[in-house]
Amino acid sequence: MKYLKTSPAKCQGVRACEKTCSQTFFKTGDPSKSAIQVKEVGGKFEINVCNQCGECIPICPVKALSRNKLGVVMLDKKLCVGCLMCVGYCPTLSMRTHPDLREPFKCVACGACVKDCPEKALEIAER
Amino acid sequence: MDENKVFEYTRYTQDIEAMKAAHQVLAEYAFTPSLPQKGYNNRSLHIDLGTLKFTEKKIDEAMKQTFTGGRGFGLKYLWDAIKPGTKWNDPENDIIISPGPICGITQYPGAGKSLVVTLSPITNIPIDSNVGGYFGPLLKFSGFDALEIQGKAKEDVIIVLDGVKGKVTIETAPQESLDSHIAAEQFTHQYAADEADLRNVSVVSSGAAAAHSLIGCLNFSYYDVRRKVTRLKQAGRGGIGTVFRDKKIKALVVHGPQVKGDMNHPADLGRIQRAGVKLHREMHDFDDKMCGMRKVGTTNIVGVMNSYDLLPVMNFQYGSHADAPKIDKTTWIKQFTQGIPDGCWYGCSMACAHGVDEFALRTGPYKGHKVVVDGPEYETAAGCGSNCGIFDPLWVIECNFYCDTYGIDTISFGTITGFIMECWQRGILNAERTGGLDMSWGKGESQLELMHQMARGEGFGLIAGQGVQRMKRIFADKGWGDFAFLTDIGLEGKGLEQSEYMSKESLAQQGGYYLTNKGPQHDEAWVIFMDMVNNQIPTFEDKAEALYYFPMFRTWFGLNGLCKLPWNDIEPGDNRTKNAPMDAAKVPEHVQNYVDLFSGVTGREITKEEIIKMSERVYQFQRVFDLRMGKGVRKYDQPPYRAMGPVTKEEYESRQERYDKQLKDWMNIDPSTKSTEEKIALHRKYREDRYQKLVEAVYKRRGWTADGVPTLETLKRNGIDFPEVVEVVAKHQ
Missing domain, CATH: 1.10.599.10 (Aldehyde Ferredoxin Oxidoreductase Protein, subunit A, domain 3)
Known part of the structure; x- marks a missing residue:
């Protein structure tokens, strides 16, 4: 199963990942539209991003969430009704929502952020 | 539950194309489909089944300010439709289905309800009933804030409202079943374009017993994409299904557009999303510790009521029973399929619309069929179970199923049967008077036979279907019992049977x-x-x-x-610690959520x-x-x-x-x-x-x-x- 593996100990809070993610998917540098979120807690950085655990899949009322061949949890926006139950039920709070957006969004382990992280705190891994 | 599980049910879709070909269109009306703006379409649709006329009515600001929507619109339209002397079965009686301005948002639990209002056959005053299922939201997303049906058809008809094509038709439908578990499935499949479209169809129907009683209910359907079956929610109280069948309506069908999260065109989507995610998270964090709604729904209180001596037992004589644990949540958690998001509208993380799956029926015309049973809810378990001295969960499930499919209110039926059984206990009724039915406490089979008689329109079932208020008079007039005593033990007010809580000590x-x-x-x-x-x-x-x-x-x-x-x-985790007890009972943070939902949808700050x-x-x-x-x-x-x-x-x-x-x-x-x-x-x-x-x-x-x-x-x-x-x-x- 493919997922974005994080090494928070390496993170220096550059937040390039947030910019890359929101640029890649929403053509904006607005970090609130990034599936990966970096937060400073007590002088250290925490990286919050979907670990592809799949607990959201049975929560969805319209079966809009499923795993693709690589094991990545994907949202089918055509089926999605924007109820956001997956957001409330995500055990790591990594399913995102934004008032500009009807549907939620999440990390699809595309890897775009990996190459932009100067500290090499991110990598695409298999579990 | 395994996401790929295939449920095995008896299916009723084999001949639906031939059945549909037998429909005859009696009247047709074209309208411009629309989506609500800030929660309202600002129009309703009136249909007269006697004259086959369709009329669009404007909804102005004054109407919205005074009556808001839903039950308010229903009461206003009913007021205008009937006169002080109108009887429930006069043609001018009106059935109004109105969803309300917030209805149809997908982000907050419990936001897909329709309110149904009519002049009740059992009380002769207005009744309002709150029901889930997809009909109300899909009606709204077709372009109407309310649907009114007046007049009586000459023969059984269906009304089909297509919010994609902008067309309403009144059609005969001679071959489809009256009974809701079949009717909902047949009409849903007939009017969906393909499998993916099934969830955009909802059916309102009643059943065979509604026409032979005063306690008929309506079933509002939705298509369950995991079970791949139509599910039913009930507008139960006050005999609305009886009025529906009196108008010779077999079903209402709505086919709406594919639902998305912003179809109400709310003033502030973000405000609604924030409230919704907060509530979903509370469900995630606290439901297992609080009510367990996602696992057992409203049946969580059977045991609670029993332990506080508040469960109706044997026609509300007693408040608890040693056998009550047989119908409490410890049973229902096993009977209900677990792990399915059982909401009756999108976004309901409370998910209490549970079902007993692949249930093999033991009686009646569907004996041997395997069905999904929607429920039981607390009211049904208490009313049709403990209140009748019935503690076998299989009888409660069977009774629940037949009440729904025959179009009977489980609450009235439970209170009626409890009353009949006490009359039996006290010698007011006996086998001669019931036509041979042994109505002793705990007789689940007799309870079901009473229901089947109601559906067939025969025997003692016809008398039971008149409700407690009329039975008191009938039994006294026949000299079977003392009217004053029957009045003391008959749990009804204004003609409506009491729901299932013991109020003696409160x-x-x-x-x-x-x-x-x-x-x-x-x-x-x-x-x-x-x-x-x-x-x-x-x-x-x-x-x-x-x-x-x-x-x-x-x-x-x-x-x-x-x-x-x-x-x-x-409740929010800190509700009881942050607030004084009486304030905590109001759940202030959730009241604020409702302020946010209303203002977020309509743009009107309240x-x-x-x-x-x-x-x-x-x-x-x-x-x-x-x-x-x-x-x-x-x-x-x-x-x-x-x-x-x-x-x-x-x-x-x-x-x-x-x-x-x-x-x-x-x-x-x-x-x-x-x-x-x-x-x-x-x-x-x-x-x-x-x-x-x-x-x-x-x-x-x-x-x-x-x-x-x-x-x-x-x-x-x-x-x-x-x-x-x-x-x-x-x-x-």
Whole structure:
């Protein structure tokens, strides 16, 4: 199963990942539209991003969430009704929502952020 | 549950294309489909089945300000449709389905409700019923804030409203089933374009028993994408299904557009999303510790009621039973398929619409069929179970299924059957009088046969279907029993059967039931715990305040197309620590959520206080409506004594310690000097006097005269002093 593996100990809070993610998917540098979120807690950085655990899949009322061949949890926006139950039920709070957006969004382990992280705190891994 | 599980049910779709080909279109109407803007389409659709005419009605700002939507619109349209002398089966009686401005949002639990209003056959006053399923939201997303149906068809018809094509048709449908589990499946498959479109179709139907009784219900369907079957939710109370069948409607079908998260075009989507995610997270964090709604739904309270001596047992004689654990949540968690998001509209993380899957029926025309049974809910488990002395969960499930598919209200049916069984116990009924049915306590098979008779329109089932109020008169007129005693033990008010809570030991709940607009249904006020268990409202004024605030607050759900359950069947984790007990009972943070939802959808900024004002306008209007139809005064607000205290020796003795202590504490009487009969009489005098004092306090708080009529000042304060409303109350001032 493919997922974005994080090494928070390496993170220096550059937040390039947030910019890359929101640029890649929403053509904006607005970090609130990034599936990966970096937060400073007590002088250290925490990286919050979907670990592809799949607990959201049975929560969805319209079966809009499923795993693709690589094991990545994907949202089918055509089926999605924007109820956001997956957001409330995500055990790591990594399913995102934004008032500009009807549907939620999440990390699809595309890897775009990996190459932009100067500290090499991110990598695409298999579990 | 395994996401790929295939459910095995009996299917009814084999001949649906041939059936559809047999339809004959009697009338057709083209309209421009629209989506709501800020929660409203600002129009409704009126259909006259007698003349086959369609009329669009505009909804203006004044209508929205006064009546909000949902139940408010329903009552306003019904008021305009009927006259004081109208009977339920007159052609002008109107069935109104209205979803309300918030209805159809997908982000907050419990936001897909339709409100159905009609003149009730069982009470002869307006009834309102709150129901899930997808019909209301899809009606709204087709372009209408309400659907009104007046007149009577000459033969059985269906009404098909296609919100994609912009077309409404009235069609004959001679071959499809009347019974809802089949009708919903057949019509859903007939009017969906393909499998992916099945969830965009919803069917309203009743069933074979509705036409032979006064307690018919409506089923509102939705397509369950995991089970791949149509599910049913009920507008249960007050006989709306009976009116539906009297109009010769077999089904209403709506086909709407694919639902997305912003179809209401809300003023502030982000505000709604924030409230929704917060509530979803509370469900995630606390539901297992609080009510367990996602696992067992409303049945979580069967055990709670039993342990507090509040479960209706054997026609409300007793409040608990040793066998009650057989029908409590420990059973239902095994019967209900777990791990399915069982919401009756999108986004309901409370997910209480559970189902018993692949249930093999043991009786009736569908014996041997494997079906999904929607429920049981608490009311059904208590009413059709413990209240009838039935503690075999399989009979409760079977009864639930047939009530739904035949179009019968499980609450009325449970209270009716309990009454019949007590009449049997006391010799008022016997095998000769019931046509051979043994109606002893616990006879699940007899209960089902009574239901099948109701569906076939024969035997004792026809009498049972008349409801408790009429049965009391029938049994007394035949000389089978004493009318006064039958009145004491018949749990009905205004003609409506009481729902399934024991109010004997809670004065406030007696008011919560019998000081209601439509009859004793707990959706107005459920204050038993606050009153009896927690003793938070000790004085008459405290109780009156609760019987002002909660009915007004709860009315608001019905104005907006919302479910009550996510208000207080889940609470923020700090609700009880942050708030004083009486404030905690109001769940202030969730009330703020509702402010955010209403303002977020409509763009109209309201406050918590405005919620009560919005409701009170409609509540007072409904009270005047009752008066207009010949009720709505004090004499119709009286409970049967069984709802207030012990009628019989056995009841007294079952709680002797409690009642003897009350004699000492309340009346300063030494119980050892009195016989049980004398003690019963003393209690009765005390309890009946006490109820009248409550009535006076509540009337005062609600701004009513001593006879229960809203004063002119009350009408003015609520902005409903319209000439025709004033005219109704003027002669009672």
